[in-house]
Amino acid sequence: MMRGDSDWGTITENAVRSTAWLEGAGLFNSFEYKGIVIKNRRFNSGRAGLISLLEEHPEGIVIYRSGIHAMVLTDYTDGIFYLADTGGFGPAYTRFPETQMAQNANSGLTIDNVDQIWYVESPDVSIVSNDLTVSAGYSTSNTEFSWNQVENADYYNLRIWKDKLWEGDDFKTEWDCKDTKCDLKLPSGTYFAYVDVVYPDDSYKMTNVVEFKVEDGTLLYFEQGNSSAETVFSWNSVDGASSYDLKIWKDHKVWDGEAYHIEWGITGTEFSTVLPAGKYEAYLDTTKNEEYVKMSNIISFEIKNGSKLSVETGTENQATSFEWNSIPNAKSFNLKIWKDKLWDGDSYFEKSNLTELSYDVLLPKGYYEAYVDSIFDDDTYNMSNVIKFTIEKNSLKGDCNNDGTISAADIVALKKWLLNIEGAEINIDTADFNQNGSVDILDFIMLKAHFL
Ligand SMILES: [Ca+2]
Numbered sequence: 001m002m003r004g005d006s007d008w009g010t011i012t013e014n015a016v017r018s019t020a021w022l023e024g025a026g027l028f029n030s031f032e033y034k035g036i037v038i039k040n041r042r043f044n045s046g047r048a049g050l051i052s053l054l055e056e057h058p059e060g061i062v063i064y065r066s067g068i069h070a071m072v073l074t075d076y077t078d079g080i081f082y083l084a085d086t087g088g089f090g091p092a093y094t095r096f097p098e099t100q101m102a103q104n105a106n107s108g109l110t111i112d113n114v115d116q117i118w119y120v121e122s123p124d125v126s127i128v129s130n131d132l133t134v135s136a137g138y139s140t141s142n143t144e145f146s147w148n149q150v151e152n153a154d155y156y157n158l159r160i161w162k163d164k165l166w167e168g169d170d171f172k173t174e175w176d177c178k179d180t181k182c183d184l185k186l187p188s189g190t191y192f193a194y195v196d197v198v199y200p201d202d203s204y205k206m207t208n209v210v211e212f213k214v215e216d217g218t219l220l221y222f223e224q225g226n227s228s229a230e231t232v233f234s235w236n237s238v239d240g241a242s243s244y245d246l247k248i249w250k251d252h253k254v255w256d257g258e259a260y261h262i263e264w265g266i267t268g269t270e271f272s273t274v275l276p277a278g279k280y281e282a283y284l285d286t287t288k289n290e291e292y293v294k295m296s297n298i299i300s301f302e303i304k305n306g307s308k309l310s311v312e313t314g315t316e317n318q319a320t321s322f323e324w325n326s327i328p329n330a331k332s333f334n335l336k337i338w339k340d341k342l343w344d345g346d347s348y349f350e351k352s353n354l355t356e357l358s359y360d361v362l363l364p365k366g367y368y369e370a371y372v373d374s375i376f377d378d379d380t381y382n383m384s385n386v387i388k389f390t391i392e393k394n395s396l397k398g399d400c401n402n403d404g405t406i407s408a409a410d411i412v413a414l415k416k417w418l419l420n421i422e423g424a425e426i427n428i429d430t431a432d433f434n435q436n437g438s439v440d441i442l443d444f445i446m447l448k449a450h451f452l
Pocket residue numbers: 398399400401402403404405406407409410
């Protein structure tokens with residue numbers, strides 16, 4: 001494990017026993033197993049000595065009172081020694097504080113009467129004094145890692161495990177960092193991280209291990225609007241969130257001066273507003289468990305000037321009128337109309353290079369979506385708001401030529417069509433005078449009688 005062994009799980013008490021243990025006597029003074037060399041020496045340096053030994057040996061050491069009992073000293077944390085006792089006394093096999101030593105060993109070994117120790121002589125896994133610090137982000141933002149420069153170090157490997165340290169594969173390792181900091185975006189979860197400080201001769205030492213938690217964050221998106229249309233902000237719902245505050249800055253970075261707009265206490269996951277032309281930054285604060293946390297990513301976006309398009313809906317036989325306003329630096333306009341959904345397939349109708357601020361067009365019955373692009377002097381362009389409208393069918397029975405009135409021209413048009421004269425066109429719906437589903441000579445007779 002310490003040397004990056006992938007099969008460290010096989011290094012068990014039973015596996016090591018024949019190499020390390022003499023039945024009836026105890027641990028050998030010195031032994032080697034899978035390249036790990038264990039040594040024994042006398043010890044009389046008391047608590048202070050054990051603290052400095054643990055700094056040199058973060059892997060732990062075995063402490064022993066001759067003729068009495070041995071335990072594994074695992075660490076010294078917040079002024080307390082922690083141990084494990086494989087002898088099976090008390091809460092054996094788990095890490096426990098020194099205050100439980102007596103009940104555990106039942107044998108008289110104390111921190112103060114240690115007279116021998118066993119420790120790993122090689123490989124050297126000393127912790128180096130380049131404290132790794134981690135500023136945990138959210139799943140939507142960076143988690144920041146930084147550590148101190150170490151003298152003579154060649155480079156650093158930032159090693160990150162998810163859920164459990166050294167169990168399975170590492171979650172991520174940033175190899176060969178020359179810098180002493182690193183920003184990473186991590187999914188939500190519990191992590192352990194440390195840095196391997198690598199020296200020119202390829203030997204390495206590890207830093208302290210930091211445990212940290214990355215929580216779910218909010219991911220803020222927006223749909224580009226323009227000065228005449230709504231800009232739509234939306235985000236994912238966060239577990240346990242009670243409300244969201246959307247904070248928008250104009251012409252500045254976030255937190256630079258006053259916010260342009262703050263929408264407090266949004267309970268849904270969407271907000272729409274019309275913003276004037278300009279550059280913006282925005283983010284979302286989430287209120288969770290009555291605590292206020294900055295959680296979302298920051299988005300940067302630009303709102304461009306766009307014309308405001310309006311429509312006066314006609315019918316099949318009456319033109320539909322579009323109107324828009326001029327905007328600064330616009331030299332012409334392109335009107336674009338889609339049947340059904342915008343951008344779904346080809347447009348139904350387009351009229352480019354319009355210099356007027358209105359346009360009329362006759363459209364067949366159906367549902368439409370349309371906008372106008374303003375073309376600027378430098379040939380860039382920006383779209384208007386999108387309008388959605390429905391053209392109703394012509395309901396005037398007998399209006400075969402679709403001009404909105406019943407006249408002799410309708411009788412002529414129907415006659416030509418019935419005679420199959422080339423180029424003859426009629427509105428099939430309105431020409432079906434008796435509404436029986438087909439256009440024939442009977443409709444012609446009825447229309448003629450009706451007109452006369
Ligand atoms: Ca007509």
